[in-house]
Amino acid sequence: MTTIARYLDYDVVERREWSLGDDNLFERAREAGLEDTEFGSLTVEDETIFEATQRAGLDWPVAYGVGTCTNCAAVVTTGEVSMEDQDILTDEEVSQGIRLICIGRPETDEVELVFNAKRLPSLQDRLIDWQHSTKWVNTGPRGSPRVRMLEEPDRLRRGLIRVTSL
Numbered sequence: 001m002t003t004i005a006r007y008l009d010y011d012v013v014e015r016r017e018w019s020l021g022d023d024n025l026f027e028r029a030r031e032a033g034l035e036d037t038e039f040g041s042l043t044v045e046d047e048t049i050f051e052a053t054q055r056a057g058l059d060w061p062v063a064y065g066v067g068t069c070t071n072c073a074a075v076v077t078t079g080e081v082s083m084e085d086q087d088i089l090t091d092e093e094v095s096q097g098i099r100l101i102c103i104g105r106p107e108t109d110e111v112e113l114v115f116n117a118k119r120l121p122s123l124q125d126r127l128i129d130w131q132h133s134t135k136w137v138n139t140g141p142r143g144s145p146r147v148r149m150l151e152e153p154d155r156l157r158r159g160l161i162r163v164t165s166l
Contacts, residue, residue, distance in 0.1 A: 003044040003079075003106035005052065010075075010116040012038050020075055026112050049074070049081065049101040049113070060101065060115050063127075067103040070123040072115075074101050079111035088126055098123070 008029045012018075016032070018025060029039045037058065044052040050072060053060045063071040067086040074081075076097040081104040089098055101115065118127055 001046065001106070001109070003109055003111055004041055005044050005049060005106060005111045005113060006041045006078075007039065007074075007112075008034075008114050009038040010114050010119060013114060014119070020077070020114060025077065025114075044106050044111075047105070049104045049106065049111075053101070061118060062102050065102040067100050070100070070126040071118050072100050072102045073117045073120065073123050074099055074104070074113040074115040075117045075120075077112045077114065079109075079113075080107040081105065081111060081113070082107050093122060 006026055008026060012029065012032075012034060013020060013025070016028075018028060022028070032039070042052050042056045042058070047055075050060065050062055050065065061071050063069045065072075067083060068088060070088060073089075076099050081099045083100055083103050083105075086100055086103060089100070098117065098120070099113070101113075117123070
């Protein structure tokens, strides 16, 4: 299935003091002359929304990419997006349209979503803070720092580590 996903950056919504509940939110964004990184559309083939953003060259926030934090949270305002194997969002958040784009797959021909919604107050306690999830372990060549992830993404993907909150 091919889906057209229209997107809007949550930072724009906050900066312009728009409301996520505004039925004309995407119309406002279209008329505002925003940058392509803030507002636009992309084609999602048989893939996750995040995979489609990577293919399109968009740089949206994602931590591990396996549905274990809220760094990639988006609010779906139109259409349906399914998620498999997520246990970080509450039933109430899912009913409000919040989805994780790293594992989210469109189920309708068209989707509108507000990405970068990780800053919603209800999601703050489940963000992965990269500055606090790393440890300086040594210096490398020419004094450059070497960093070791405390929650290594590879081990997380293989199910050896499960992050539920910080």
